[in-house]
Amino acid sequence: MTGTSKVQPTGPGVDxxxxxxxxxxxxxxxxxxxxxxHRITGASLVAGQxxxxxxxxxxxxxxxxxDTFSGFVGSPIGLLVLFGWSAAFWYHLLxxxxxxxWDAGSGIDLQSAYSSAYGVIIATAAMTVLSWVAGLVVWx
Amino acid sequence: MTVDNxxxxxxxxxxxxxxxxxxxxxxxxWTMRLTSLALVPLGAWxxxxxxxxxxxxxxxxxxxxxxxxxxxxxxxxxxVTFHHSHHGVQEIVExxxxxxxxxxAVLIASGFVHVLLAALSLFSVLKIAFGG
Numbered sequence: 001m002t003g004t005s006k007v008q009p010t011g012p013g014v015d016x017x018x019x020x021x022x023x024x025x026x027x028x029x030x031x032x033x034x035x036x037x038h039r040i041t042g043a044s045l046v047a048g049q050x051x052x053x054x055x056x057x058x059x060x061x062x063x064x065x066x067d068t069f070s071g072f073v074g075s076p077i078g079l080l081v082l083f084g085w086s087a088a089f090w091y092h093l094l095x096x097x098x099x100x101x102w103d104a105g106s107g108i109d110l111q112s113a114y115s116s117a118y119g120v121i122i123a124t125a126a127m128t129v130l131s132w133v134a135g136l137v138v139w140x
Numbered sequence: 141m142t143v144d145n146x147x148x149x150x151x152x153x154x155x156x157x158x159x160x161x162x163x164x165x166x167x168x169x170w171t172m173r174l175t176s177l178a179l180v181p182l183g184a185w186x187x188x189x190x191x192x193x194x195x196x197x198x199x200x201x202x203x204x205x206x207x208x209x210x211x212x213x214x215x216x217x218x219x220v221t222f223h224h225s226h227h228g229v230q231e232i233v234e235x236x237x238x239x240x241x242x243x244x245a246v247l248i249a250s251g252f253v254h255v256l257l258a259a260l261s262l263f264s265v266l267k268i269a270f271g272g
């Protein structure tokens with residue numbers, strides 16, 4: 001590239017400054033992915049609160065309202081939403097603990113950050129699967 | 141009120157426009173950490189409870205919601221969750237929305253919705269707990 005740069009036009013109106021990474025072509029490193037995932041799961045859980053409120057209001061309202069709620073949660077879409085909620089929940093909780101440890105001043109170096117990142121990913125998968133195995137055992 | 145301009149780097153114009161720190165940052169930061177810490181055990185307890193109620197009929201759910209210990213823990217979980225959620229949404233909005241009017245509108249709407257949802261869910265638990 002150093003050879004070609006000489007033949008490219010320079011001068012007023014031609015912006016030759018290096019560009020910052022564009023998100024569309026820049027592959028986020030794992031630690032950046034962990035960071036934005038924390039925010040995305042947090043925002044998803046905000047939306048998931050609607051389900052929680054629906055559950056409680058339906059239970060307080062009566063049998064008809066509760067049947068409607070149970071019908072939705074037990075439907076394929078409802079179960080998919082619930083599965084997404086559970087994965088987002090465990091990720092946000094476990095990665096939240098990771099953030100709290102950083103806030104307490106521990107594990108801030110790069111190697112620890114990577115180790116804890118892998119730990120959070122594995123634990124999220126484990127807790128999500130465990131939750132559903134337990135839930136299905138209780139259900140049936 | 142007179143302000144000693146020699147003691148601040150802010151211009152009188154910036155001060156008049158209300159820009160700069162509102163000095164609530166440390167409090168907001170601490171609130172987020174404190175609610176996070178509380179939600180680790182409360183959240184885990186909530187998920188385990190919901191799993192134990194999987195497929196349960198309404199009568200069983202109401203009996204669970206009506207027991208003093210479960211109702212108290214759930215009320216605490218709800219209060220802390222909505223508080224945490226409100227602050228979380230505020231952080232996201234402040235990071236991504238920079239048009240002042242839009243930002244204010246979204247923050248106000250988020251606050252109203254959070255209080256509404258909190259009131260609905262807290263009242264529902266209390267209604268069941270008090271035998272309604």
